Amino acid sequence: MMDTPAALNDLDFMKALLDLVIPPSASGDLPGAGALGLSPAVAEALQADPLLGPPVEVGVQAVQEAALSQHAEGLAGMTPEAGAKVVEALLATHPLLIVGILRYLSPAYYQHARVLEGIGEPPRPPFPEGFDIEATDAELLEKLRARRRA
Amino acid sequence: MSNEPVGVLVIGAGASGAAFAWSIADAGMSVLCLDQGPWMKQRDYPSNGLDWEERGMGDFSTSPNVRGLPADYPVNEEDSDISPLMFNAVGGSTILWAAHFPRLTPKDFRMKSEDGVGEDWPIDYETLEPYFALNDRMMGVSGLEGDPAYPYHEPPLPPLPLGKSGNTLASGFEKLGWHWWPSDSAILSQEYEGREACINLGPCITGCAHGAKASTDITYWPVAQRKGVRVRANCRVREITVREDGMADGVLYYDEVGRLQEQKAEIVVLACNGIGTPRLLLNSKSKRHPDGLANSSGRVGKNLMFHPYAMITGIFEEPLQSRRGPMGCSFWSHEFYQTDRSREFVRGYSFEAIRGLGPVQTALWGMIHGLIPWGEDHHRSFARLYDHTATLLGIAEDLPEETNTVTLDAELTDAHGIPAPKVTYRLSENSRNMLAHAVERAKEALTAAGAVETVVDPLMRAAGWHLMGTARMGRNSTTSVVNERGQAHDVKNLFVVDGSVFVSAGAVNPTSTIQAFALYVADSIKKNIETLFDDA
Numbered sequence: 033m034m035d036t037p038a039a040l041n042d043l044d045f046m047k048a049l050l051d052l053v054i055p056p057s058a059s060g061d062l063p064g065a066g067a068l069g070l071s072p073a074v075a076e077a078l079q080a081d082p083l084l085g086p087p088v089e090v091g092v093q094a095v096q097e098a099a100l101s102q103h104a105e106g107l108a109g110m111t112p113e114a115g116a117k118v119v120e121a122l123l124a125t126h127p128l129l130i131v132g133i134l135r136y137l138s139p140a141y142y143q144h145a146r147v148l149e150g151i152g153e154p155p156r157p158p159f160p161e162g163f164d165i166e167a168t169d170a171e172l173l174e175k176l177r178a179r180r181r182a
Numbered sequence: 183m184s185n186e187p188v189g190v191l192v193i194g195a196g197a198s199g200a201a202f203a204w205s206i207a208d209a210g211m212s213v214l215c216l217d218q219g220p221w222m223k224q225r226d227y228p229s230n231g232l233d234w235e236e237r238g239m240g241d242f243s244t245s246p247n248v249r250g251l252p253a254d255y256p257v258n259e260e261d262s263d264i265s266p267l268m269f270n271a272v273g274g275s276t277i278l279w280a281a282h283f284p285r286l287t288p289k290d291f292r293m294k295s296e297d298g299v300g301e302d303w304p305i306d307y308e309t310l311e312p313y314f315a316l317n318d319r320m321m322g323v324s325g326l327e328g329d330p331a332y333p334y335h336e337p338p339l340p341p342l343p344l345g346k347s348g349n350t351l352a353s354g355f356e357k358l359g360w361h362w363w364p365s366d367s368a369i370l371s372q373e374y375e376g377r378e379a380c381i382n383l384g385p386c387i388t389g390c391a392h393g394a395k396a397s398t399d400i401t402y403w404p405v406a407q408r409k410g411v412r413v414r415a416n417c418r419v420r421e422i423t424v425r426e427d428g429m430a431d432g433v434l435y436y437d438e439v440g441r442l443q444e445q446k447a448e449i450v451v452l453a454c455n456g457i458g459t460p461r462l463l464l465n466s467k468s469k470r471h472p473d474g475l476a477n478s479s480g481r482v483g484k485n486l487m488f489h490p491y492a493m494i495t496g497i498f499e500e501p502l503q504s505r506r507g508p509m510g511c512s513f514w515s516h517e518f519y520q521t522d523r524s525r526e527f528v529r530g531y532s533f534e535a536i537r538g539l540g541p542v543q544t545a546l547w548g549m550i551h552g553l554i555p556w557g558e559d560h561h562r563s564f565a566r567l568y569d570h571t572a573t574l575l576g577i578a579e580d581l582p583e584e585t586n587t588v589t590l591d592a593e594l595t596d597a598h599g600i601p602a603p604k605v606t607y608r609l610s611e612n613s614r615n616m617l618a619h620a621v622e623r624a625k626e627a628l629t630a631a632g633a634v635e636t637v638v639d640p641l642m643r644a645a646g647w648h649l650m651g652t653a654r655m656g657r658n659s660t661t662s663v664v665n666e667r668g669q670a671h672d673v674k675n676l677f678v679v680d681g682s683v684f685v686s687a688g689a690v691n692p693t694s695t696i697q698a699f700a701l702y703v704a705d706s707i708k709k710n711i712e713t714l715f716d717d718a
C-alpha cells in the first residue's frame with residue numbers, strides 16, 4: 033500500500049480543487065463537486081487504481097505546492113480564476129491530472145441525488161418505477177406497414 | 183452432491199446451453215448442466231441503486247478482466263484490436279446482453295456461393311426456421327412482422343416503442359429512402375408467460391431488474407428444471423475426459439468449494455461460447471488427442487470472428503428522452519447489408535439504432551471526446567449533450583481468418599490454475615473499409631434526422647460481444663471441427679452448440695441464430711438417437 037500524499041487527504045484543498053473541476057452552475061441549480069463532499073470517495077478510488085492513481089496523486093501534490101507558493105491558504109484561499117490558472121499551468125507536465133480525477137469524480141457527482149434533480153432527472157434509481165417513453169410515430173409505422181412482406 | 187453418471191452433460195448455462203438442455207430433456211435421458219458462475223438475483227442488479235452506471239464499470243462490467251469475479255476467467259487480449267466481452271453465470275452473457283434479436287439472413291448461410299469468400303454453411307435458413315420461431319416464443323420476442331429484409335416471420339409480441347430518439351433517427355432513414363425496421367427484441371412489450379412488460383429503465387446491459395429482458399435464467403431454465411434438468415452452479419470444468427477408444431466419457435471439474443470432481447456422461451455438450459469452448463477443447467489434451475480434443479483438423483480456436491463496431495453519435499438541439507427505454511433495441515437497417523462490387527469491400531454491414539447514455543456515461547464520453555471540459559464551461563457543455571444524443575452502431579461482417587485465434591496463454595491461468603485463453607485478433611482491411619463506409623453513411627442519416635454535429639468512434643474496442651467461428655461446422659472433417667448437427671467429427675458423442683460453430687458471422691447480432699442452432703442440434707439428437715454414433 034502506498035502512503036497517501038498529504039494533498040489527496042487535505043479536505044479543504046481537495047474541496048477547492050474539485051470545485052474548480054466541476055464548479056457550481058451559474059444558476060445555482062447544480063452544486064460544485066467539492067461542496068458535495070466527494071473528495072474522500074474520489075481519493076479512495078484513485079488510490080485503488082494502479083494506472084491512474086500514481087500520476088494523479090503526483091499532479092495533485094504539484095497543484096497544492098504551486099498554490100501554497102502563491103497564497104498562504106493555498107487553493108482554498110484563492111479565487112476560482114486564480115486557482116484555475118494554477119491547475120492549467122501544470123497540465124502540460126501532468127496530463128492525466130484532470131482526466132484521472134474526472135474518471136472517478138463524474139460517477140460520484142452525476143449519481144448524487146442533488147445533481148440528478150439539477151439536471152432534470154428524478155433523484156431515484158431506475159428500478160422499480162421505470163420511465164414512460166414516446167410511442168412509435170404512427171405515420172412512420174403506417175409507412176412500414178405498407179412495405180411489409182406478405 | 184452426487185456425481186452419478188448422466189445421459190447428457192451440458193457445459194455452460196448461457197444462451198445456447200439453456201436452449202439445448204430444455205429441448206434435450208424430452209429425450210428421456212438424465213440431463214445435467216455445469217456452469218462456473220452463480221445464479222443471479224434481480225434485486226442485486228445495478229438499476230436498483232443510484233450507482234447503476236458506476237457498477238456497470240465495476241462488478242457488472244461487460245469485461246471479465248475488469249470484473250475479475252470468482253466466476254470469471256482472465257482473457258489475454260493484448261494482441262487483439264477488440265476486447266472480448268461476456269458474463270459468466272447461469273444465463274451466461276444473456277445476463278448482460280442488450281437483447282437486440284436479429285436472425286442471420288438466408289444469404290448469410292451461402293457466403294461462398296454468393297460472394298466467393300469464406301465458406302458456405304452446411305445448413306440453411308430454411309432448416310433453422312422452425313427453431314427460430316420456437317426460440318422466439320421461448321424467449322419472448324417483440325417485433326413487427328413483415329420486414330422485407332427477411333423471409334416473413336411473426337414475432338410473438340408487438341414491437342417495443344421507438345421513443346423520441348428512435349422516431350427521430352428513423353425519420354432520417356425515411357428521408358434518405360433507406361431500409362429500416364423496428365428491431366426484433368428479446369424484451370417484452372407486453373406481459374408474457376408470467377413476466378412483466380419492459381418499463382424503460384434503460385440499463386439493460388447491467389441486467390434487467392424487472393425481468394422484462396430475456397436472460398435464460400428466467401426464460402429457459404425454470405422450464406427446463408421443471409422437466410427434470412439439473413443445474414450445478416459455481417462448477418468450473420477443467421477438461422473433458424476420454425475413453426480408450428477416444429470417445430468422451432465425462433469431465434473433471436472444480437465444485438463450488440474448489441474440490442476436483444469427476445462427472446461421467448454418455449454425451450457431452452459444449453456451450454461455453456466462442457472463447458470458453460475452444461479453451462476447454464484445447465485444455466482437454468490426451469494421448470489420443472495431443473493437440474486438444476476434436477482438433478485433428480487444427481481448426482479449434484481458429485477463424486475467430488467478432489463483429490467490428492463503429493459508433494456514430496448525433497448531437498441534436500431537441501431533447502430526445504434518449505437514456506430511457508431498452509438501450510440496444512430500437513431499429514435496424516439492412517440498407518448496406520449485401521455485397522456491392524463498386525465498394526472497397528465484400529459483404530456488408532447493418533446499422534443498429536441505440537438509445538442514449540445516462541448522466542455518468544454522458545459526462546465520461548463527453549470528456550473523452552473533448553466535448554465536456556472541466557471548469558467554467560462544464561455544465562453548459564454537459565447540458566448540450568445530455569438527453570440530446572442518439573447513436574447509430576455500424577456492425578460489420580467479419581470474414582473468417584485463420585490468423586484470428588483463441589489459443590492457450592503460456593502463463594496466465596484462472597483461479598483454479600487452468601490455462602487461460604489468449605485472443606489474437608487483427609482487424610482486416612475489408613472490415614476497416616466497411617467501417618469507414620458505415621461511418622460516412624451514418625453521418626448522412628444522422629444529419630438527415632436533424633443532428634447538428636456528429637461524433638465518431640471508428641472502431642469500438644470494448645465491443646467484443648459476439649464470439650464466433652472457433653470450432654466451425656462443415657462437412658469436411660479436415661477443415662472443420664463439427665458437422666452440420668454440431669457433432670464433433672473426431673468424437674461422436676461430443677457436441678458444440680454455441681457461436682463457435684459459426685461458419686460466417688453475418689452482419690447482425692448472433693444469439694437468435696446461436697439458440698436456433700442449439701435447438702436444432704437437440705432435435706436432431708432426439709430424432710437420431712438410435713444411430714447417433716453409428717460410424718464411430
Ligand SMILES: Cc1cc2nc3c(=O)[nH]c(=O)nc-3n(C[C@H](O)[C@H](O)[C@H](O)COP(=O)(O)OP(=O)(O)OC[C@H]3O[C@@H](n4cnc5c(N)ncnc54)[C@H](O)[C@@H]3O)c2cc1C
Pocket residue numbers: 193194195196197198199216217218219244267268269270271272273274275276278279280281282283284387417418419420453454455456458459462510647648649679680681691692693694696
Ligand atoms: C454486453 C453484451 C451485450 C450483448 N448484446 C447482444 C444483443 O443485443 N444481441 C445478441 O444477439 N447478442 C448480444 N450479446 C451476445 C450474447 O450474449 C451471446 O451471443 C450469447 O450469450 C452467447 O451464448 P453462448 O451460450 O454461446 O455463451 P454464453 O451465453 O456466454 O454462456 C457461456 C456459459 O458457459 C460458462 N462456461 C464457460 N466455460 C466454462 C467452464 N470451463 N466450466 C463451466 N462453465 C463454463 C460461462 O460461465 C457462461 O455462463 C451481448 C453480449 C454482451 C456481453
Ligand code: SF4
Pocket residue numbers: 369379380381382383384385386387389390391392393394395507508509
Ligand atoms: S429497459 Fe426494459 S428490458 Fe431494459 S432493463 Fe429496463 S425494463 Fe429491463
